[in-house]
Each structure stands twice: as C-alpha cells, then as structure tokens.
Amino acid sequence: MENNMFCFQCEQTLGGKGCTRHGICGKSPEVAGLQDLLIHMLRGVGFYGQKALEKGRKIDQDTNKFVIDAIFSTLTNVNFDPERFVQYIEKAAEIKAYMKELAGEIDGVIPAAAEYTPPMTREEMLKEAKKFGVMADTSLNEDIRSLRELLTYGMKGMGAYGHHAHILGRMDDTVSHFFYKGLAATIDNSLSVDDLVKLNMEFGQVNFKCMELLDRANTETYGHPVPTEVLITKKKGPFIVVSGHDLKDLKQLLEQTEGKGINIYTHGEMLPTHAYPELKKYPHLVGNFGGAWQDQQKEFDGLPGAILMTTNCLQKPRDSYKDRIFTSSIVGFPDTAHIKEIDGIKDFSPIIEKALELGGWQEDEEDQKILVGFGHNTVLGVADKVIDAVKSGAIRHFFLIGGCDGAKPGRNYYTEFAEKAPEDTIILTLACGKFRFNKKEFGTIGELPRLLDMGQCNDAYSAIKVAVALSEAFECSVNELPLSLILSWYEQKAVCILLTLLSLGIKNIHLGPSLPAFVSPNVLQVLVDNFNITPISNVEADMSAILEAAATA
Structure with a gap:
C-alpha cells in the first residue's frame, strides 16, 4: 500500500491541518485506511438501521452494542491493530445485511454506502479504503464536510461513554438509536448546512443523556465518589x-x-x-x-x-x-x-x-498525596456553604479548567492559568487536563479546597449538574453565573462534550490550545456568533477580560 492517509480528528494533527503520511498519534496508514472503511460500513448500517426504526422495528441490544463499540474503536489512541479492524469490517457487513432485511423495502434513493459490500481480504480492503477517506470526495461542500465530521467525531466520543455504560448493564434507546440517525445523516445529500447544525445540537442533547446514563451506572454500581x-x-x-x-x-x-x-x-x-x-x-x-x-x-x-x-x-x-x-x-x-x-x-x-x-519497586518513597472525589453528589452536599461564600464575597469566581491533555506546545497555558487564578476563586477540574496542575497546592476558602477534582472526562456531567443547581439557587442562567470554562481538547470525547455544552446553551467557552482542523471557517463563525466560543490567547489577557466582564455583569 502507498504510504498515504488523511486524518485530522485530533488536536495534534500535523501542522494543524491533517496527518498525511503517518499519524502523530502513531496510527499507521494501514490502520487509518481500515478505520475509514469501517466508518463507511457503519454509515451504511446507520442508513438501514434508521429506516428500520422509522418503521417501528426493534433492533436487538447486541447489534446496538456492536455499533457503539465499532465506532469507539476508531477514536484516537484506542486501537492500532489492523487485524482487529478487519474483523470489525467483516462483522459490520453481517450487521448491515441483517439491518437491510429488518428495514424491508426502501422508498427513495439508497446511498452508495448502504449498497457497498467490502472485499474479503485485508489487502483488498486497503485498496478500497482509499475511496472512503475524509477528503476522498473532492466535490463535497467544505461546510457540509465539516459538519458531517463534527457529528461523526462526536459520535465516536459518545461511543466511548455508551460502551462504558453498556458493560455495566445500562443502555438507553434514545442513545443507541441516535447512532443510526447520525450515521445515516452523514451520507444524506439532502441535508443542508442548517440541517446539520441542528443535528449536531440534537446530538449534544443525546450525549448529555448518555453521560447521565454512565454517571448513574458508575454511582449505582460503585457508590458516589467521596473526597x-x-x-x-x-x-x-x-x-x-x-x-x-x-x-x-x-x-x-x-x-x-x-x-x-x-x-x-x-x-x-x-x-x-x-x-x-x-x-x-x-x-x-x-x-x-x-x-x-x-x-x-x-x-x-x-x-x-x-x-x-x-x-x-x-x-x-x-x-x-x-x-x-x-x-x-x-x-x-x-x-x-x-x-x-x-x-x-x-x-x-x-x-x-x-x-x-x-518484582516491583525495591523501596518505599516518602508519602505524597493529592485530593480527589468532588463529584456532583459531594459538591451539592455542601451547596449551601458554596452559595453563602459567593454571597459573602469569599468566592469571587469559579474557573473550570480541564479537558484533554496532549503533547503539543502551548498547554502550559492551563498550568499558568490555574497558578494565577486569584485566591478568592475556586478551580474545578476534570479529565486528564488536570495533570498540568493537580499536584500543586492551592489552599482553601473556608473549609472548601480551592482545587476540586470532579473526575474523568465523562464527569463533565457532574460539572454541568453543579452549574445548573447553582443557577437555580441564584435564580439566573448558567451563563450569568460567576463561572468560566477554560477547556483543552485533544480527541473526540472532548468534541462530544463541547457539543453537549453548546446544545445546553452554554456560552463564552475559552477553547485551546488550538481550534479543530475539521471545523471550517464558516462553521467556526457560526459557533462564535451563536456561542461566543473564544480561542485562548495569553493568561493575563484572558484572566483580566473574564474577571472584568464578571465584575460588570
């Protein structure tokens, strides 16, 4: 196979444009091609699955789980094994045949992706994969491509959360069924830019439900996190x-x-x-x-x-x-x-x-410890103290500084932002972005630690739940709270969380360290105009602007 590919689904993509010879993540052109072919197959599955659902047919949970797991497998830094992707593609062909039968007679145009049958060998699959890469259709409108990819990457992230919920025995038809609708939409040429923007927002609402499902699965199985x-x-x-x-x-x-x-x-x-x-x-x-x-x-x-x-x-x-x-x-x-x-x-x-x-390590190191466990149950358990501290002026502002960490330069911004946050502010954090500063000492405000670790990336649900509870207590919208979101992104779970935040109407998000390569200029402008998404600049300027705006609100 020629050494070529195209992938721009993660933040560290080459030159901020796309990896074309080998993935910065370590993904080979072979794996990239097989992932492209698998996504193409899943789009066909989505088409027939959506038609079946429209006719009131029931899709079994094993099929739902396969679709969720297969799309999850293409998320950045999950699976680099080409043979496993061959198996997924073969299974997707079986699932599509089953879905086609389940859907029955189809009225209207059937997309090529739905009719496509993959070859039998890995070598032939790799040759075919070149037809189905992100940039394969050079005639496709840039904004349509951008919104289709935005939706696809969001579903990859939700695939991760859906997978984790499912293995704990929790599934939800609203979540499972959206994969069919969303995948089908990415091959529906009748959908306009406006249609796809609305569908991305609908996806954000569904992903919120998925994160809620996973939160419930984790807490009902293992208990609510405690400090x-x-x-x-x-x-x-x-x-x-x-x-x-x-x-x-x-x-x-x-x-x-x-x-x-x-x-x-x-x-x-x-x-x-x-x-x-x-x-x-x-x-x-x-x-x-x-x-x-x-x-x-x-x-x-x-x-x-x-x-x-x-x-x-x-x-x-x-x-x-x-x-x-x-x-x-x-x-x-x-x-x-x-x-x-x-x-x-x-x-x-x-x-x-x-x-x-x-045999392990040969001797003990001197003990050092950090504090975790500030999920929504814990924080809302002391909500009265938090509210009193805000009303008394002891807490001036909340900064949610978190998201995906990564290797590219520029991420020291998040460390510096946390270090320079005034002593009368609270820092909420989640996901692996916290490792930039979670071993530092930030002190307390009253009995409340200034740094509150809310958990994994999916625990953005906790942060949203806390924000909504505070907005209700202060009788204002979330956007009117003394709360700013300083988010770092790397892979597709960050994409689905961002879409969830936007779908909930949350504005003024500071996003970095760079903007997604798959978001076209026109689509970016829509997000800026409607949600005031702001690229990070430098800590002093951003911090000053945030606190000045909060003071005059």
Missing part, C-alpha cells in the same frame, strides 16, 4: 498500573489480586476511581502512578511492573515495556498481549504472573 486522599509516590513490592477509563476492569483486577501481595496503581484518567467506595475499600489499591496519557512512554520505560490499558489513551509501546503491557476490551496494538472477556469475566492471570515475576 479521598490518593498516594502519588511509590510503595515497595510487585505492582500493576491500570490506565484508561474502565471501572469494571479495575474492579475485577482488584478482586483477582486480593491477597496476592500485589499493589494496584491507577494511571491517567483512572485516578478518580480512588474516590468510589466500592473500589477504594480494597487496601491494595494503593495510589496513582504518573500523569497524563502523553507521558506514558517515558513513565513506563523499563517499569518493573505490569501495565493494563483498559481503554484509550494508548501510545505505541516501547520495546522496554512491550512485554509487560496488556490491552483489554476495545484497545489493541499489534503483537501485544490482549485479555479477552468470556461470559462477562476477564482472566487477569497473565498480568498477575508478570507483576510477580518483575
């Missing part, structure tokens, strides 16, 4: 580092390692799991190792312990730890050990054996 101190230094002995976002994987690993003398550390977006009562009760869940996803190659280099990647964000493993990293669920990398699920159970024996073999 918890987490060790961030090393303990002597064998250990396993767990990264990603999957609470169920962590729970099963904790059960299987109990009494075996193995310490379990979280990494990246798994840090908030220490606050869940049903997880923190295990004494061998000892702490958190390292920082955000983009530092893993350096942090895992020669690590004397085993590593479990439960979801994104995976980077290409270095040879120094490739023999001790294991993937699970949707995650994959060629020639890397993968733990399969059988009847709802994953056997983590290979990881456990590797951890014992490696």
Whole structure:
C-alpha cells in the first residue's frame, strides 16, 4: 500500500491541518485506511438501521452494542491493530445485511454506502479504503464536510461513554438509536448546512443523556465518589498500573489480586476511581502512578511492573515495556498481549504472573498525596456553604479548567492559568487536563479546597449538574453565573462534550490550545456568533477580560 492517509480528528494533527503520511498519534496508514472503511460500513448500517426504526422495528441490544463499540474503536489512541479492524469490517457487513432485511423495502434513493459490500481480504480492503477517506470526495461542500465530521467525531466520543455504560448493564434507546440517525445523516445529500447544525445540537442533547446514563451506572454500581486522599509516590513490592477509563476492569483486577501481595496503581484518567467506595475499600489499591496519557512512554520505560490499558489513551509501546503491557476490551496494538472477556469475566492471570515475576519497586518513597472525589453528589452536599461564600464575597469566581491533555506546545497555558487564578476563586477540574496542575497546592476558602477534582472526562456531567443547581439557587442562567470554562481538547470525547455544552446553551467557552482542523471557517463563525466560543490567547489577557466582564455583569 502507498504510504498515504488523511486524518485530522485530533488536536495534534500535523501542522494543524491533517496527518498525511503517518499519524502523530502513531496510527499507521494501514490502520487509518481500515478505520475509514469501517466508518463507511457503519454509515451504511446507520442508513438501514434508521429506516428500520422509522418503521417501528426493534433492533436487538447486541447489534446496538456492536455499533457503539465499532465506532469507539476508531477514536484516537484506542486501537492500532489492523487485524482487529478487519474483523470489525467483516462483522459490520453481517450487521448491515441483517439491518437491510429488518428495514424491508426502501422508498427513495439508497446511498452508495448502504449498497457497498467490502472485499474479503485485508489487502483488498486497503485498496478500497482509499475511496472512503475524509477528503476522498473532492466535490463535497467544505461546510457540509465539516459538519458531517463534527457529528461523526462526536459520535465516536459518545461511543466511548455508551460502551462504558453498556458493560455495566445500562443502555438507553434514545442513545443507541441516535447512532443510526447520525450515521445515516452523514451520507444524506439532502441535508443542508442548517440541517446539520441542528443535528449536531440534537446530538449534544443525546450525549448529555448518555453521560447521565454512565454517571448513574458508575454511582449505582460503585457508590458516589467521596473526597479521598490518593498516594502519588511509590510503595515497595510487585505492582500493576491500570490506565484508561474502565471501572469494571479495575474492579475485577482488584478482586483477582486480593491477597496476592500485589499493589494496584491507577494511571491517567483512572485516578478518580480512588474516590468510589466500592473500589477504594480494597487496601491494595494503593495510589496513582504518573500523569497524563502523553507521558506514558517515558513513565513506563523499563517499569518493573505490569501495565493494563483498559481503554484509550494508548501510545505505541516501547520495546522496554512491550512485554509487560496488556490491552483489554476495545484497545489493541499489534503483537501485544490482549485479555479477552468470556461470559462477562476477564482472566487477569497473565498480568498477575508478570507483576510477580518483575518484582516491583525495591523501596518505599516518602508519602505524597493529592485530593480527589468532588463529584456532583459531594459538591451539592455542601451547596449551601458554596452559595453563602459567593454571597459573602469569599468566592469571587469559579474557573473550570480541564479537558484533554496532549503533547503539543502551548498547554502550559492551563498550568499558568490555574497558578494565577486569584485566591478568592475556586478551580474545578476534570479529565486528564488536570495533570498540568493537580499536584500543586492551592489552599482553601473556608473549609472548601480551592482545587476540586470532579473526575474523568465523562464527569463533565457532574460539572454541568453543579452549574445548573447553582443557577437555580441564584435564580439566573448558567451563563450569568460567576463561572468560566477554560477547556483543552485533544480527541473526540472532548468534541462530544463541547457539543453537549453548546446544545445546553452554554456560552463564552475559552477553547485551546488550538481550534479543530475539521471545523471550517464558516462553521467556526457560526459557533462564535451563536456561542461566543473564544480561542485562548495569553493568561493575563484572558484572566483580566473574564474577571472584568464578571465584575460588570
């Protein structure tokens, strides 16, 4: 295959325009092509699925789960294994045939994507994939392409949240069915720019429902997070580092390692799991190792312990730890050990054996701890104190500084913003963007810590719920609250959260470190005009403008 591709779905895309020879994320042209072909197949599935739903036909949950998992697999830094994508494409062909039969006779035009049948071999699939890349149709209107991709990337993010909810036994037809509607819309030439803008806003509402579903799944299964101190230094002995976002994987690993003398550390977006009562009760869940996803190659280099990647964000493993990293669920990398699920159970024996073999760290480090666990249940539990502090002037402003972290320069902006936030302001944070500053000391306002870690990226739901509750208490809109959103984005889960915020009418978001390459100038102008989305500039100017505007409001 010729060494070419086109991908601009993440923030670090080459030159801010698109990766054309090899993904900055490590994605090969082969994997990029197979992902393009899989998305093309899923669009055909969406067409027939939407027709079936319009006729009142019922789609089984296994089919819904496949669509959700398949689109999730194409999200940045999830799966780099070409053979797994071949299997997804083959399965998508089966699902599409089933959907076509379920939909019955179709009136009107049937899009080419719905009629398409993929070839049987990987080599032929790769040749065909060139026809279905993002830029393959050079005649497509730029703004239509932009809005279709915006919707597609949003659905990739919602696929992650839908996947996590489903494995805990929670599914919602509104969420599941939107994937068919949204995928079908990306091949519907009758839809105008206005139609697609409205559909993206509708998607944002559905994703809010999906995040609510996942929040309920997590809290009903593991309890509401509570403020918890987490060790961030090393303990002597064998250990396993767990990264990603999957609470169920962590729970099963904790059960299987109990009494075996193995310490379990979280990494990246798994840090908030220490606050869940049903997880923190295990004494061998000892702490958190390292920082955000983009530092893993350096942090895992020669690590004397085993590593479990439960979801994104995976980077290409270095040879120094490739023999001790294991993937699970949707995650994959060629020639890397993968733990399969059988009847709802994953056997983590290979990881456990590797951890014992490696022996772990040889001595303890001096204890250092950070505080997590400020989900909506905890914050709203002290809402009266927060409201009183705002009314008395003790709290002047709230800054939500969070989102995806990444490797490109410019992200020190978020560290500096947190450091320079006045002492009478509260910093809310979530997702892996917090690792830019979450080990720093910010003090307290009264009994309330100035830095409140609200959890994983999907816990943007918590932040929204708190904002809505405060707006009701102060009898104003969310946009009138002394609250500013300073968001960093990297991949497609950030896209779906952004669309959710916009669909809820939330304005004045400061977004960075760069604007999405897939948003055309005209579409960007619509977002600026309607929602006052503002690119970050420099901390002093942005901070001053925010606080001056708040003072005159």
